Amino acid sequence: MPVPHSPKFREHAVALARLGDEPIITLSRELGISRSCLRKWLAQADADQEGRTSSWLTTVEKAKVAELRRKNK
Numbered sequence: 354m355p356v357p358h359s360p361k362f363r364e365h366a367v368a369l370a371r372l373g374d375e376p377i378i379t380l381s382r383e384l385g386i387s388r389s390c391l392r393k394w395l396a397q398a399d400a401d402q403e404g405r406t407s408s409w410l411t412t413v414e415k416a417k418v419a420e421l422r423r424k425n426k
Contacts, residue, residue, distance in 0.1 A: 357426075363394050363398075365381070366386065366391060367395055367398045370394075371395075372397075397409060401413075
């Protein structure tokens with residue numbers, strides 16, 4: 354399993370992607386991550402910051418769901 358990237362690295366990657374100076378595929382290669390990984394980070398950032406993507410839970414909601422699952426076990 355790959356080592357998780359730090360939240361700061363993710364924020365930086367999302368910020369670069371939102372600038373739109375480079376295609377996602379080029380940026381992801383330069384950062385050493387997959388295109389799908391960067392797209393997921395973008396979708397999660399949208400859900401967390403703007404609530405644009407209704408199919409994605411926010412990070413806070415994900416944490417609550419995980420906590421409830423642990424309690425139910």
